[in-house]
Structure formats: structure tokens, C-alpha cells
Amino acid sequence: MAKLWGGRFTKETNKLVERYTASISFDQQLAEEDIEGSLAHVQMLGECGVIAAEEAEQIKEGLLKIKEKIQTGEVQFSVEHEDIHMNIEKLLIDEIGPVGGKLHTGRSRNDQVATDMHLYLRKKINRFVQLLEEVQQAIIKQAEAHVKTILPGYTHLQRAQPVSFAHHLLAYFWMFERDKERFKDSLKRVNISPLGAGALAGTTFPINRRRTAELLGFDGVYPNSLDAVSDRDFILEFLSTASILMMHISRLSEELVIWSSQEFQFIELDDAFCTGSSIMPQKKNPDVPELLRAKTGRVYGHLIGLLTVLKGLPLAYNKDMQEDKEGMLDTVATLEGALQLLAPMLDTMQVNTEKMRQAVQEDYANATDIADYLVNKGVPFREAHAIIGQVVLYAIQHKKFLLDLSLDEYRQFSPLFEADIYDILQPEHVVSARKSEGGTAFNEVKKQLELAKTVLEEKA
Ligand code: ARG
Numbered sequence: 001m002a003k004l005w006g007g008r009f010t011k012e013t014n015k016l017v018e019r020y021t022a023s024i025s026f027d028q029q030l031a032e033e034d035i036e037g038s039l040a041h042v043q044m045l046g047e048c049g050v051i052a053a054e055e056a057e058q059i060k061e062g063l064l065k066i067k068e069k070i071q072t073g074e075v076q077f078s079v080e081h082e083d084i085h086m087n088i089e090k091l092l093i094d095e096i097g098p099v100g101g102k103l104h105t106g107r108s109r110n111d112q113v114a115t116d117m118h119l120y121l122r123k124k125i126n127r128f129v130q131l132l133e134e135v136q137q138a139i140i141k142q143a144e145a146h147v148k149t150i151l152p153g154y155t156h157l158q159r160a161q162p163v164s165f166a167h168h169l170l171a172y173f174w175m176f177e178r179d180k181e182r183f184k185d186s187l188k189r190v191n192i193s194p195l196g197a198g199a200l201a202g203t204t205f206p207i208n209r210r211r212t213a214e215l216l217g218f219d220g221v222y223p224n225s226l227d228a229v230s231d232r233d234f235i236l237e238f239l240s241t242a243s244i245l246m247m248h249i250s251r252l253s254e255e256l257v258i259w260s261s262q263e264f265q266f267i268e269l270d271d272a273f274c275t276g277s278s279i280m281p282q283k284k285n286p287d288v289p290e291l292l293r294a295k296t297g298r299v300y301g302h303l304i305g306l307l308t309v310l311k312g313l314p315l316a317y318n319k320d321m322q323e324d325k326e327g328m329l330d331t332v333a334t335l336e337g338a339l340q341l342l343a344p345m346l347d348t349m350q351v352n353t354e355k356m357r358q359a360v361q362e363d364y365a366n367a368t369d370i371a372d373y374l375v376n377k378g379v380p381f382r383e384a385h386a387i388i389g390q391v392v393l394y395a396i397q398h399k400k401f402l403l404d405l406s407l408d409e410y411r412q413f414s415p416l417f418e419a420d421i422y423d424i425l426q427p428e429h430v431v432s433a434r435k436s437e438g439g440t441a442f443n444e445v446k447k448q449l450e451l452a453k454t455v456l457e458e459k460a
Helices: 017-023 024-047 052-069 084-096 100-104 109-145 165-190 211-213 225-230 231-257 289-310 319-347 353-361 366-374 381-397 407-413 427-430 442-459
Strands: 150-155 157-165
Touching: 024 052, 024 084, 024 109, 024 211, 024 319, 052 084, 052 100, 084 100, 084 109, 109 165, 109 225, 109 231, 109 319, 109 442, 150 165, 150 353, 150 427, 157 165, 165 231, 165 427, 165 442, 231 289, 231 319, 289 319, 353 427, 366 381, 381 407, 427 442
Parallel strands: none
Antiparallel strands: 150 157
């Protein structure tokens, strides 16, 4: 089969080479963007008089026909035509004849492929912002139901101080908010047009780059043609934002796995989001959060992979850069799957408020509050800390919790203890007392919840 670039060659390409260098198996996912870019390019060529208006019209019609054929699955892509760009050009020439050969006037696959990826990532980033908002909605729904649900808050995975469950969940709301901000901010760099940079140096034809940028909805054009075809920063940035997002999803997933264990029993994931064991009939496994946690690995891998591909490349385009695609496409698929599952899984999660309550009660997580009690009576914090350390040790040795000690027992450690200590030690009091801005006091959490809702509505 004749190559579109076959002119200066005297031999057929080795079949293994053909296979090895082709990208059609994966870049066919960019078909829609490739046609979109070509439609804008050809319209501009017609407007600028680089090709005749009727020719531009014929090419446009041909491209639309090919788009339709791709959508209905009538098209067979071939390795002989290497990539999506040459496959579509070949299909076009087959469809409308030699005039199809005018499409590639004044451009190169180098600015073409970069354009495709800018268009593709713009579309996907907008989709991820939307999917993240669905996850945030699910978090808000659970948080609204659990402002007054108290569970132990942990540091070092040791019970530290009780917190509102809504407060804990909302921490993830803000992580996802930052992920959204990073995605949206990156659009400034994603949404610019490399088209018209040609192979590397620009073109001799009187094209209008601003016009194609406008037709494609880009906010501007790359000011340097070499940079336009060599830049993959916008993909790296996408991969790094995706990596941070996956890290957040992984941390949340880890908590879901722990919380749904027999040891914690704080939550139960809906049956629809769990799987069973082939041997142990009693098992209900949290496979979804486990896989979400694990899939973080491949996304980090793609980021490091592409950073490494690019690090030694001279300007401008190098074939190495074809390796930017599979990692990007896999990251898109991974994020899409993760975010689509996360929202309904959180939404349908059952919260075992009694188990959380029990964990709070059978614990010493209110110890800081008796230390603060003594501090309020004038004892320096460090001294109070030492006294309460003794109290906790005494309680542990006597197999009691802090609420079970008598006032006489408390007074052995300090004469400042009064009967009101028992109110101070109640979990509700312990939580309510943390009124500092952004703290876990119920009123603070309610304010935070309102803020989260406003942020989500404003941006929607
Ligand atoms: N398939 C190529 C890629 O993905 C398209 C650009 C090819 N350009 C070239 N000069 N060989 O990078």
C-alpha cells in the first residue's frame, strides 16, 4: 500500500517497523479532535485563498462524511497509514479524490497532533471538573446527615480527639475543590493553539493562525512555532494534577477500607459496590476502594514516564513524543472510572453511628479536655499535661475510662477538680468546645458546610 510520504523511498517499510512505529491502535481515540482541527484548518485555508472556496467546501463535506462513518463503525483504520492523521487523510482522498490532498497544505502532523491533544484534554478536563462536583455533592449529602455524628479523630492512627463525622468528610471536599482549581487553572495553558506552527518553523502559505484558534475556541496561539510543536507541559500538568487527585482518592479509599473492616465497623458500603469471595461465603470485600487505591500507581507511573521521555529531547518534534499518548489516554480512562464510581459509592454508604459512638466512649480521647480544664484554672499547660498523663495511666491500670473515675479519685491528682469535670468529659462537650475557626465544633462544621455548598453553587 502506497505511503502518503512514499515519494523518496525505494523500498517497502519492514512490517515490524510499521507495527513498531504506528500509533493508530491508540491515537484513534483522537479521531474526533483530529477532524475538528482539520475542519477549522481547511475553512481558514479557503478564507485566506490558500485553496479555492469550493475545494475547502468539498474537503469539509468529505471530513464530515468520514466523521459519520467512524461513528457508525464503518471505518477500518490501518497500521500501514501509521496514525490517526494519515489514516483520516487517506480516507478523505479515497472519499473525495485528489482534492483531499490539499487538506494538509500549510500544516504538519507536528502541529496537527499537538492541536488534537490540546482539544482532547480541554474536553476531558471540563468533564473531570463536572465529575468532581458530583463527588463533592455526595460528600455534602453525607456531611449534612452527620454533623452531630461523633467518631474518634486519629493521629498516627491512634485515637486522638473526637470529631464530627461531617468534619472528617468535608476535609475531602476541600481536597477535591483544590483538584478542580488545578484543573481549571491548567486550562489557561491547555486552551491555546499550536496550529499553524507547521513542522517547526511556520509555513510559507498566507495562513491565519488567529482564525483557526478562534474557530476551535482557543484563547490564543503559541507565540513560538518551535515551542508550539515541542511543548508537552500541558500533558505533564494534566498528569500531575491527576496524580494529586488520585492520591486524594487513594487516601479516602484507604479510610473506607479501614472503616468497613470488622475491627472498625464504622461504615458499610452498599452491596452494589462490593464483591464476594470464591471460597469464604461470609466475605464482603471492599474491592472498589481497594482498586481505586491501587490505580493511583499507574497514574504516577504515567507522570514519571512522560517526564522521562521528554527530559533529553532536543527541539523540536521527535518521534519519542508519540509516547505521550498512551499514558495520557490511560490516565483519562482511569480518572473517569474512579470518579464515576466514587460519587455513588459515597452516596450509598451506610454510616454506623452507634459503633462510632462506642469507639468514642470506650476511649481516652477526652484527655486533652481535662488538661484544658486545669489550664483554665491557672495550671500551666505543660504541668496539666503531666497530671493528666498520670490520671490516664491510673485509669488504664484500673480498667476504667475517664468518665468512670470518681471525684475523689480525680482529687488525688489535683485539688482543683470539681464535679463539673463530668460535663466537660462528655463527647458532645468535647467536640462543641473546639470552636476555633475551621474546628470541629458543631456550629463551626455547620458554617463550613454552608461555605462548601456556596462554593459548589457559585462554580456550577
Ligand atoms: N503519530 C505521531 C505522534 O503521535 C504524529 C506526529 C508525527 N510526526 C512526525 N514528524 N513523524 O507523535
